[in-house]
Amino acid sequence: MKRFVMGLGALAFAALLIGALLEPLPVSVDLRAAVTNNMASSGVEHPVTAVLLNFRGYDTLLEIAVLLLALIVILAVGIDTASDQPRTVNPILQTLARVAAPLVIVVAVYLLWAGAFRPGGAFQAGAVLAAAAVLLHLTGLLPSWQVPTRTLRWGLTAGFLIFLAVAAGLLSQGALLHYPPAQAGMLILLIEAGLTISLGLILAGLFLLLSREPGDDA
Amino acid sequence: MIWLIVLPLVWASLAFILGPGRGKWLAIGGLALQTVLAFDLATKIGAGGTAVGHLVGGWGAPLGIDLAADGLSAAMLLLTQCIALPLAVYASAYYKRDDAAGSYFWPLAGFLIAGLNALFLSADLFNIYVTLELLGLAAVGLVAAGGGAQQVAAALRYLFATLVGSALYLLGVALIYGAYGTVSISVLTPLVTSEAPRLVWIAGGLMLIGLMLKTALWPFHFWLPPAHGGAPAPVSALLSALVVKASFYLILRLWIGPFAPLIAAAEWLAWLPAALGTLAIFWGSWQAIRAERLKMLIAYSTVAQLGYLFLIFPLLAGAGAIQAGVMQVFAHGLAKAAIFAAAGVLIKATGQDTIAGLAGAVNRVPLTLFTFGLAGMTLMGLPPSSGFLAKWQIIEAALAQGHWPLAVIVLAGGLLAAVYVFRVLRQAFLLAPRNEEATAVSPLLEWPAFVLAAASILLGLRGVELMQLVGIVA
Amino acid sequence: MSSGLLFACVGALLFAMGMAGVMLIAHLLRRILAFNVMGSGAFLILVGLTQRNDVPDPVPQAMVLTGIVVAVAATALALALVRRLHALTGQLELPADDT
């Protein structure tokens, strides 16, 4: 009964929404032009990156905070001692992974650099790095994480702190994240470099921390 | 004002780097600084009589993200820092060394407070979504941290509620962006008219429902009692006092801001939250009266007290309703932080969380019971207290606009609150057989709670400045 | 119909489906899936509706990028809680209202 009512409700909602979506809409503001006009002073050439790290860079700053926060919550939820069972590892895969890992890092650097003028950037680069870590973990080359050491905690936080420091430092320019056009490109690259490493670590951390085998009960 | 966001982010990250259980001095220092900043901001806005803004990145809306602080946001910021600072002192004494639940308290609390401050300052709907997620995930993390099965289950329930709430809100933002091409509140407000397309109505509904879910308005309250009742005391205090208020603030902000033309076109809409608020008052009070565990009683009291906030919506057309709402936010925030903190002390002192176990508590921790009584006065709306002023203002606004049933509800709710508050006090005054020797309780636990309770009373003697500040709405 | 609008409508259906799923499904892992479907629906609407003339707009695209990252953070967090709950109780469903 509950299922039926809910299902019907959801269907009705979708119908209502689609009906409304198909109506003509009075768009009053179009940001496409604004983005295009300000690309020159954004410091990058790819519009999405410009929005992500410059025009709406503040969103991204908080978003990194969310990601870091999620990692901390995962740490906080369970402080179980792990019993990392050795996985069945295929030696061929292991060799492959050893070869792939440096390649993956190169790809990540490329993506980071490419982000300035075509699709790509810190997130994708970080994700690729994380993927490499997951791959190494799955092939048994990288153990899952326990409580991270202080060095690792610095690494996890560095990207965010660099971003925050740049953002706050630019208060001297009159506003948070107010890049001077001349240095915008360099600063964004700095932020992205920091983010790539930290994002890679955090995303990998999400996986490596979760894949700890919780003991019976802490 | 920007430092109110940056500072907690900094101390939260540094506390994380320092390692589990560390960073309390950073946090207390940071919060002290933030309190000064919030006072400064409030004075500036109060003296200038206008809102202040900050264009992030120097772009300005609609391309960039704007931050804005008017009297309403300044008041919320002030409340946040003023509650968080004593609670930080409290928490520093609450968590023992090596307490698993406290290992990551400081970074999580830092992100929570950053989320709150960012939310109160933001003038951009999508940016608010990100702050909501920051706030929600931090809150869930605090509930779950190091807890047992019940706590984890409560956290999961809370997590899904807050995620669905955010998703509804996000869909609303998506529709708004689709319809108007902007998510800046200041750009959006003049564009919305009563002839807005259907999509905008749906967007408004989705956003408000999502936020009501996060505010635990009846019937969306199901997640609150287990989460607030099950978390450690400092966490319950932060959550009940501040986190639910953030989404209420947003509802109010949207209601009197961009969506005002829609609501003016359909006035009956305002009675919907009021009706739910009424049910919340009665249901929450009833459950609190029946509760057997002290913290559950307090958590249900939160459900009831949040109900009052929604009574103001039909009154927003007239004067004084926003002030009444903010006074209730302050009253409940201060009192509930105090009462949860006091409950934490009582539980530590008596070693149990049942109301029956409180017998004789008055002789063991008199200051804490006094705190409980003072905060209870605010919850009951007895004078002199900020809760009394809040009720007075709601009743007066209701009478001024001829909506006397709202006044009756407020008065009846006060009596119900008296029943559950005195249930606790009465038990604590009972003679108890002298059993196990009293556990010593740190003054660092008792005094912050007392300070909060005293603040909730003193605000009831002088609310003029706050009300003038709130009057400055952008 | 433009691709933008088409995918916006798909988004609406996905959102409704996901929402019903979150409310109806008791199994926590599946509920996480449903939440993700719901989120994807909202993202599709955000970009699709804005690009109903099939002209790309970088602003909502950037927003969706932010949203995806937030969603994965939430998912990871939820999984951590579910796994913890399972470790403690062996359950993969929330207990009936124990309030």
Add this chain to the structure above:
Amino acid sequence: MTANEWLPLAVLASSLLPGLVIFALPEGWIALRTALNLFGAIAKLALVAVLLAGVSAGEEYGVRFAVLPGLDLAFKADALGLLFVSLSAVLWLFTTLYAIGYLEGAPHRSRFFGFFSLCVTATIGIAMAANLFTFFIFYELLTLSTFPLVVHRGTDKAMRGGTIYLAYTLIGGTALLTGIVWLHHLLGHTEFAHAGIAAALGPEYAGQLQIIFLLLIAGVGVKAAIVPLHGWLPQAMVAPAPVSALLHAVAVVKAGAFGIVRIVYEVYGIEFAQSLEVLLPLAVFAAVTIVWGSFRALFQDDLKKRLAFSTVSQVSYIVLGVALFGPLGTIGGLVHLVHQGIMKITLFFCAGNYAETLGIHKVSEMNGAGRRMPLTTLAFSIGALGMMGAPLTAGAISKAWLSDGAAAAGMDWAIWVLWTSSLLNAAYFLPILWRAWFRSAPAAWPEERIAARGRRETAWLLLLPPLVTAAMTLAAAMLAESPGSPLEWAKLIAEREYRQGVTLP
């Protein structure tokens, strides 16, 4: 801030600050606690004396703070307020002395005296409130600060009494609040003023004003224990004797009675209240209460309960006086506010002495108590005779003015009510006196706790207060016409409350 502004605040602070400090004191610091208590009480008396002198010379004392825009916390020390303030200040001193003796060696004295001081602060606040809003704040504060005193003993019985007390007073408070907000909504303020403020509203508001009157009187009527709102009073008897004494003679019931005075005279204005036709019903309720309370008192064997029903009856003398339209009744009611306080506190002190010294709680156990405790019984007799309205006691003065007032207002039935009550008073007090003085003592007292030492029948701190208040009962009657007596002060108030000016006999 001028002296005229801070003096009323100082009167409040003289009990508030010692109270707050006492809360923080460790249980064992007896000397400091006692010193603080007495210092506060004496300082308050001195300040009140200054105020009394000032007000009779025509000075005006008052101060106000904005709480919300358009809503003030306001105090004024006018003639009417000072009547109540002085009563409270005097009786507080004696009750404090008594309580120090009574609670010697008992646990939780810091808590007790802390709330005791808060309770007096609330009473003073009620007396000096300059508007209904301020009045309400202190009225509820009084409820809250007396609750811990009522349940002080922590027994189940005490809890039951306390719960009933709370239920009555909180519901009453809600009614009062409703009335106040309503009035505030209509008028935009609730300032007390001579001749009232409600008359400013046009005749079309008459209906609303009648309902508000009902709400306000019902609200304060709970504390004044007007039938049928009196149920809490006998239940609250579980409190320790000093609390009962203070509750009954000064703080709680008088706060209610005083509230009725303020509402009738300074919110509605006596003339306007008469024109609204709300005074007669009030008088009828008061009359019913007078007779009903006396009647119920007849059948109580528990001494404190008998006194409690006596209080129910006597407080309504004040209400009756207020409700009689005319200055003579006003004077009678106001003077009884003071007289009843002095007499009833004497009786409660004595009842406490019997219980504490000999373990006597019931009337039937009183046989021969007069010979064992002659001084206490002497004080008790003076108080009891005063209650009956016997000549040469303060009670006679009140009843004389009340009867004259009733006659002047043309309400002869009220005179019959007063006479009936006096007879009933005699019927329930005289047997006690007879038992105490003329019956022979039993072989053993129920529980003799304090042995007679030489000529001292009990601890001197228990003995002194009732003797002093008994002496005051006589003095108030004999010196009634001299300047500074309660009667003269009541006349001063009456002159100021009637708009046309009053010629007094």
Add this chain to the structure above:
Amino acid sequence: MSIAFDLLLALALLWSGGRCLSVDRLDRAIVLFIAFGLLMALAWARLAAPDIGLAEAAIGAGLTGALLLDAYGALKRRKA
């Protein structure tokens, strides 16, 4: 042509999304969810949003999928 492809993609999205919520076996649900993520990446490409497409494939399908699969594996191992 492109309309047809869009329609097909839309149907595939709805089918995979619906099935991953309703299919009986949990492992299949997760696999369907990963497929759904990949289809989403395609849809983003069709919407001229290659950045999101990349992110969706890497994070939405890839990382989330890995997390889910790992969780599934862990839960199954503990049950066993």
